Amino acid sequence: MIGSLLRVLGPEYARPVRRAVALMTVTAIAEGLSYALLIPVLRALLGPDPGSARPWLAAFGGAVAAYALLRYVADRFGFRVGTTMMRGLYRRLGGHLGRLPLGWYTAGRVGELSVLASRGVLQAMSAIAHLLSPLVSATVTPLTIAAVMTAFDWRMGLAALAAAPVVAGVQVWSGRAMTATDADRAERDHEATGRVIEYVQAQPVLRAGGRAGERFELLDASLRELSRATRRATRSALPGALGLTFTVQAVFTGLLALGAYLAVGGSLGGPELLALLVLAARCAEPVLALGEAAGKMRGAKSVLARLEAVLDTEPLPEPPAPVRPDRHDLELEEVTFTRGDRRVLDGLSLTVAEGERVAVVGPSGAGKSSLLQLVPRFYDIDAGAVRVGGVDVRAVDSAELMSRVAIVFQDVYLFDATIEENVRLGRPEATGAEVRAAAAAARLDEVVGRLPGGWAARVGEGGALLSGGERQRVSIARALLKDAPIVLLDEVTSALDPVNEAAVHEGVERLMAGRTVVMVAHRMATVRRADRVVFLDGGRIVEQGGHAELLARGGRYAAFWAASLAPVGE
Missing domain, CATH: 3.40.50.300 (P-loop containing nucleotide triphosphate hydrolases)
Structure with a gap:
């Protein structure tokens, strides 16, 4: 995704994008580390002296405040990078389109460009401004929490880390299943957009022929195909969403069973078990959000691929050593x-x-x-x-x-x-x-x-x-x-x-x-x-x-x- 984005925008945007990703990663790690303080907080609260939890609660509050500040800075920086890159992409796209031969501008391409230059560019740039931060958080924060769990109890931590490849596998499988239907839906969407424009432009002809009230069959057909493609995309998304939910629930149930076994055996205290289960539950939210963010990122990546195809179109070549005519015949x-x-x-x-x-x-x-x-x-x-x-x-x-x-x-x-x-x-x-x-x-x-x-x-x-x-x-x-x-x-x-x-x-x-x-x-x-x-x-x-x-x-x-x-x- 980042590679496609930089290929479309050019290398001059690589540094701010990497800075944005690094800042988001640090924020996600800070979020995971702040939850580590829940273990001593709960241990003190459930112990013989609940008052001893005050310093830990203060530390936890400070850590959450630090995380909130980092999150604000990261989101703001990501938004600024996204808007800057959107302006840069519009400039690059506009400059490139101005150098392409007129024969390239067929009716189909004009319709596709209208979608790309409006909704498409906004969708692609929202990946940095709105989607990249949740995606990084959904990946890095659970891994950080799993590392924290390992530090307190290696058995629970390793069990949580073992779930990472399973979740990743479900995501890859779901993404592959969605790729074909996403592409089909995008194609039908472009076709329907072109037919809507054609229908609007044909109104004088339809009305002159006394057929303004009749259905425009080509438009109807394209809208029906778009509806079918949308239903197919929805059906293909369901197995991945259900699979991810089932995997997360199964992992949490497994951790609960393992923790209960360790607690009954006396090798893990009750407060520690409760704290570790709270951390495991906190992992679930960003992991479940991963499916939605990944779907939107796939859409943005598809737009970037189409933009890249446009920008890869060879313009009319410029002369290496231009000559200035001195006459005008x-x-x-x-x-x-x-x-x-x-x-x-x-x-x-x-x-x-x-x-x-x-x-x-x-x-x-x-x-x-x-x-x-x-x-x-x-x-x-x-x-x-x-x-x-x-x-x-x-x-x-x-x-x-x-x-x-x-x-x-x-x-x-x-x-x-x-x-x-x-x-x-x-x-x-x-x-x-x-x-x-x-x-x-x-x-x-x-x-x-x-x-x-x-x-x-x-x-x-x-x-x-x-x-x-x-x-x-x-x-x-x-x-x-x-x-x-x-x-x-x-x-x-x-x-x-x-x-x-x-x-x-x-x-x-x-x-x-x-x-x-x-x-x-x-x-x-x-x-x-x-x-x-x-x-x-x-x-x-x-x-x-x-x-x-x-x-x-x-x-x-x-x-x-x-x-x-x-x-x-x-």
Whole structure:
């Protein structure tokens, strides 16, 4: 468990974790030793002079107070270590996820990550903050008490110590029996979480089809499987719990019988027997708690294994000796790119001169968006080269490359923050005047002016409180504020109303001025403003040239243009 935790967090956290475990161990030993004073206390109380127990009672009270202080310090330290490590894990996980290729983020993995990053991280870190101390106490305190019993009567002590391997064996057996069902339940839990998210997202479709009241069969099935997995996990836990309880009771009964035999034989006094049995009974509580703590630790270990698998995923490699491009032209040379089992780009070659505007058009699935995503190296290609300023993007530091590229996607995601904070993502160190200027250029100031709260208005999760056109204006203002020399536009006006389209077009024109631009477009009005048009189909460039030139040629682009102008239904 500790090894998995340190592998996930990194070696810099090894020292505080070891200190926490050492402090918890010392506390558990102090607890066991404090109970050793019960023997002289009971011997005096049950002897001819009960008053002689006062110094022992005082010593016992002092020992318990010392233990309580140690327990407070250990628990507080463990909690602080746990919260510190939780922050460290979030930072490491977030930094690692930011370097993984976008192709890694399948729908299933996004659902799993949402569970890991919320409930999973909290569960794993609670192992240090809340579970490790009871687990150490349940292991170390009974062994300390057994050692104390050995010091007073070796026969009773050895009998108690002999029970340790039996208890450990029951725990190992129970843990192995639970491993498979725990894994199955976790898998069903993740699947059910994904189905719940899917069901919520499908509400507009279900309601539009008049089926909002009907059951969503996939969700029902996943919840039924989760229920079955939970019942199986509960049934598999029962033998271990009952076995542990039976073992503890059997050991205590054996000690009672042994003590009675020794007392009857006269080799063990009554007060000593009573005290030793009290110590044996005190061992039972932490040992019985061991099963519950171990179960939770198994859950935390399972989460750590999944986190470790994510962190072991290889990110896009960084160049050992990064090169800084001194130009901003683009070149794709014989690029082949496969996503899954599908070849998206097949030997594609394209050059874009610095300051040139190139429009990429073509049918759906032609590879247009993938072409854009290769320039900022969202993915690594299978063959060929993608160059910025004559330098292969794989030889450019990722941060350096991204600082030279501004991207405006069709689907804009905004964080649940203020409009200003979302715009500042383009350049966090920008002044207020620069943010306002970028907003005015994108005509975002019109949106801010009519929102209650103005610049302080929050946009909701994903920008849900803004319309699609308003979100697009925020995205363009963000790109303008970044002031990057290369601009990539992915169908930014394909789903906008006329008013927002006009405003967005005005912002886009300002964004493109004097920059190297590659834009994917369906609206032909956008294509006309390009210096060159590239028609893409099947991952290859079929035609390229000026708009008028391609129309006069009467090829694929001309047919595509005619189809875009034809009234719907013809």
